[in-house]
Amino acid sequence: MIPVGVEIKETEVEPDDFEEMKRFVRDYLAASVENEDDGGRMRWYPWHSADYRFNHILNVIDLGADIAEAEGADVDVVRVAAAFHDVAKLEVDQDVHAEAGARIAREYLRSRGNYPESFIEEVCGAIVDHSYTGDLADVPLESRCLIEADVLDKVGANGAILMVLRMGYESRTHMDAAKMIDRVLERGRDHTDRVVSDTAESIAHQRIKRVQWLREWLEEEVSRMDADGVTER
Numbered sequence: 001m002i003p004v005g006v007e008i009k010e011t012e013v014e015p016d017d018f019e020e021m022k023r024f025v026r027d028y029l030a031a032s033v034e035n036e037d038d039g040g041r042m043r044w045y046p047w048h049s050a051d052y053r054f055n056h057i058l059n060v061i062d063l064g065a066d067i068a069e070a071e072g073a074d075v076d077v078v079r080v081a082a083a084f085h086d087v088a089k090l091e092v093d094q095d096v097h098a099e100a101g102a103r104i105a106r107e108y109l110r111s112r113g114n115y116p117e118s119f120i121e122e123v124c125g126a127i128v129d130h131s132y133t134g135d136l137a138d139v140p141l142e143s144r145c146l147i148e149a150d151v152l153d154k155v156g157a158n159g160a161i162l163m164v165l166r167m168g169y170e171s172r173t174h175m176d177a178a179k180m181i182d183r184v185l186e187r188g189r190d191h192t193d194r195v196v197s198d199t200a201e202s203i204a205h206q207r208i209k210r211v212q213w214l215r216e217w218l219e220e221e222v223s224r225m226d227a228d229g230v231t232e233r
C-alpha cells in the first residue's frame with residue numbers, strides 16, 4: 001500500500017538500464033564513424049569524432065540532471081533525452097539529427113523495458129526540441145533543461161579546449177590563443193543570453209569568468225601574444 005501523501009513517481013529508470021542506454025549510444029556513434037564514407041564532413045575536427053560526441057553527451061546528462069532537479073522538472077525524462085539527443089549526429093545532417101535521434105530513442109525505449117508511452121513521448125519530444133533555436137519560454141520544462149545543458153557544455157573549459165584543438169588543426173601558434181579564446185567568450189555570452197533558469201545562468205556565469213581568466217592569463221604570460229588582430233582565416 002502506498003502511504004497517503006507520497007507522490008508516485010511516474011517512471012524510474014534503473015541505474016543499470018541507464019548504463020545500458022549510454023553504452024548503446026556510445027556504440028552507435030562509433031559505428032556511425034566507421035560506416036561513413038571518407039570526406040565531406042570535416043571528420044578531422046575533434047568535435048566530429050565519436051569520442052568527443054559521447055563525452056559531450058555525458059556532460060549534457062550531468063548538467064541536465066542538475067538543472068532539472070533544481071527546476072523541478074522530471075529528471076529521468078531529461079537524463080534519458082540527454083543520453084539520446086545527439087545519437088544520430090554523426091550519421092545524418094545537422095538539420096535532421098534531432099528527429100533522427102528521437103526515432104532511435106523511441107525504438108530503443110519501446111523494445112527494452114516497460115516504459116509507458118507517455119514517458120517515451122516526453123523523452124522524444126525533448127530530443128526533437130533540442131535543436132529549437134527560438135525563445136526557451138516556448139518549449140516544455142524538460143526540453144528547456146536539455147537545451148540549457150546542451151548550450152552550457154559549449155561555454156567554459158570544454159569550449160576553450162575545443163578551440164585550442166582547432167588551432168592545432170589550423171596550424172595556428174599560441175600567439176593566436178587570446179584572440180581565439182575571445183571567440184569562445186563571445187559565443188559563451190550569446191549562449192548565456194539564451195538560458196532562462198537561475199541554475200543554468202549561474203553555471204554559465206561561473207564558466208565565462210574562468211574563460212576570462214584564461215584570456216587574461218595568456219595575455220600576461222605569452223610575450224608575443226597577438227591580442228587584437230584579425231583572426232579570420
Ligand SMILES: [Fe+2]
Pocket residue numbers: 056060085086150
Ligand atoms: Fe548536443
